[in-house]
Amino acid sequence: MAVQGPTLVRKQLGRRLRQLRDASGLTERQILAETDLSKSTLYFIEQGLRTVKRRNVRELCRVYQADASVTEALVRLADGTGERGWWEDFSDILPAWFRPYIGLEAAADRLMSYEPDLVHSLLQTVDYATVVFQASHPDADQAGLDRHLALLAKRQRAVFDRDPAIEITALLGEGVLAREVGSPELMAGQIQHLRLLRQRAKVDIRILPWTAGAHPAMTGGFALLAFNDPLDPTFVYLETQVGAHYLEDQAQIDVYRNVFDHVGKLCVPIEEHLFKPSVDKDRTT
Structure with a gap:
């Protein structure tokens, strides 16, 4: 259905x-x-x-x-069109420009994202999400944090508990794993969470290594949401600090899809990246 x-x-x-x-x-x-x-x-x-x-x-x-x-x-x-979306319960913390994305994310058949510096929200642990929120909202109180985490949990359930399951392909820059968000222990937990998510049938998480060099997505992160119904074509979501852009022009979508495909070919599966010995370890053996 x-x-x-x-x-x-x-x-x-x-x-x-x-x-x-x-x-x-x-x-x-x-x-x-x-x-x-x-x-x-x-x-x-x-x-x-x-x-x-x-x-x-x-x-x-x-x-x-x-x-x-x-x-x-x-x-x-x-x-x-008059039905109430669950995200409307969070209108006190959701900016108007983000609300359409939440509904579309929950309904999409495929999500393709590239994030150069941050674990995608749907893939974050509670600890990782907490540190990221506190860094970007230094004046927020505990109530604000609790609301943010409640919204994130609802988003994740809406996507991962669906039937049929959404297909997710997440490309992460190597800096996402190298950046110490919170503590080494926190990052170890986040990386383990990514490994567990990767075991799901329709979740693919890949890492863009530093050795890939220059690539076509260096202008920043983006997401593509696609639907099986031909009347609901793919669109591109671009987020800034103060708003978002929703691109639906086919020529623009084609550009971002080509960028995503090109970057994807430069990536390695997260398992391969995590278990690859580092240069320093090789030199000490």
């Missing part, structure tokens, strides 16, 4: 309504003149950014001259 959620349903509905608009040949001005919708409402509907009312779907389908079966199917999708 396909995984669903309000974010994904909103995106599906928005995309299908945009397809009907393009097929109709109508301009935005003509559509607004024939409906009670404002320009901003039409934009939010097509981008999948808000709950959609049934009457708005019927109005748009009427203007686009969609047949009855298509109209009713889209109306049923509109009902799903």
Whole structure:
């Protein structure tokens, strides 16, 4: 059974309504003149950014001259856009720009990520996540930390306890393992956790060694989320300190997919990296 959620349903509905608009040949001005919708409402509907009312779907389908079966199917999708996502319980700590990603992450069929300096959130232990949060939020209190860890635990359960399971391919720069976050003992626990996750059937964790030299992902980390339904194509997620970018243009997606594939060929499985003797040890034997 396909995984669903309000974010994904909103995106599906928005995309299908945009397809009907393009097929109709109508301009935005003509559509607004024939409906009670404002320009901003039409934009939010097509981008999948808000709950959609049934009457708005019927109005748009009427203007686009969609047949009855298509109209009713889209109306049923509109009902799903009003469902409450579990992440909305964390609206007090979730920035608005991150909320769409949470829903899409929980619904994606495949996650492909590259992180040069940080273990991906879904792969973090509680201890590692605690130190990272405290370093990036030095003024946060214990309550803030507890909320962050509760959100992270919910995200991880939403992804790893799913059926069908999500496919994860995580590429980590060697600096992720070399950087001492917290303490050597903490890092040993985090690395052991990565090894255990790697034993899952659909989880692949690889390390980009320093010896790979220059590579096409040196501009920073990114994630690709892909869906089996062709109406829900892959998109790229780029995060900054103050916001995020969601790239859906096919040409941009192709660039990042090619970068990911190229970097992936330079990586080694985490088991191979962890058990490879270091140069210093070789010299002492």
